[in-house]
Amino acid sequence: PLSVSIVDVIVNGSKLKAIMKTFKKAGATSMEEYSEFTPIKLGDWEPWHKHAEFYKVEDDDGLVAHIVETYGKGYSSYINILVSVDREGRIMKMEVLAHGETPGLGDEILLDYFKDQFVGKGRDQMLVIKGETSENIQAITGATISTRAVTNGVKDALELLEKYISGEFVPLADDAKPEGGGH
Template identity: 40%
Template sequence: MAHDEHTHEDKNNSVFKIAMNLAITCFISGAIIATTFAITEPAAAEQRVKAKNDAMRELVKDAESFNPIDGKDGWYGAMKGGKVVAYVVPASSKGYGGAIEMLAAVTPDGKAMDYKVLKHNETPGLGDKMVEPKFRKQFANKTANDMEVVKVPTDKNIQALTGATITSRAVTKGIKEAVEAVAAYSATQKK
């Protein structure tokens, strides 16, 4: 009987050792992950800010600076000669492959200038053509009223990408909402 108790004690000991080793491994792994995150996250955050600044400069090439707009999260006024020449605002919509995140440049009088896609999961060779100038330039100088996706081209509306109507509608919806938001905001600034 003493022999059985000894075996039981050994089993308990080995389970305890395994549990302790597992706990120590988890703790060390967690510490490594936390340290790596602490080191890499500021660099990643800095990279995101740089990417956003580069995107804004690409959208409004003649701007001298970009000033955050009070009370509008993620909005910037593109400044030239002390005046706002455009607003750069976040735009998003749900496409075929999920969220499409963009930055939209809009004139103070509520017309689209251009947009830049920051993140998407659209189909390669179809939906991802939304980033190409041929599709993007259709938005230039359009008000929200003219942003309607059509399959047969017109000068007034947005022609859908071939095989990617869902993506076309999603981008158009996101940019249209951004243009409407800027137009509404600008109306309050004129008072």
């Protein structure tokens, strides 16, 4: 079972590659070094007209997780997000890869207290609430737009996976222009 943080990211040219960190093999620099897991690129999509990728990670027993890159439209920027999702469609980990939100307000999307509230939640719980909540996502005071952007980006990723699994979304070949997804 995966119980430690699952997502680490490196930038390789213009593409983001999801790297498993959970198993902490010393000196591992690529997914392939985690011999008990296999990354499989499932396809491309365009949330907010930005190129993104999604993967599944398998071991000998089958699916371990899906890893989806997504975007949300923030207050002053697009927010680039990476989400890992378990077999049941619940968030395992969420990381903000890049943003241009307001320092001291919107940039709180980088803090663990904010990111950790996504863990264990599914698509139906991706609702921003002003005030305390453990069932949904609590808005960052003074940065509701940034909070909604991340929450909507994560929700889009979960919806993409649901559509992919049901066969409703079929990714295009690597040499084709990606389409669909997002807003």
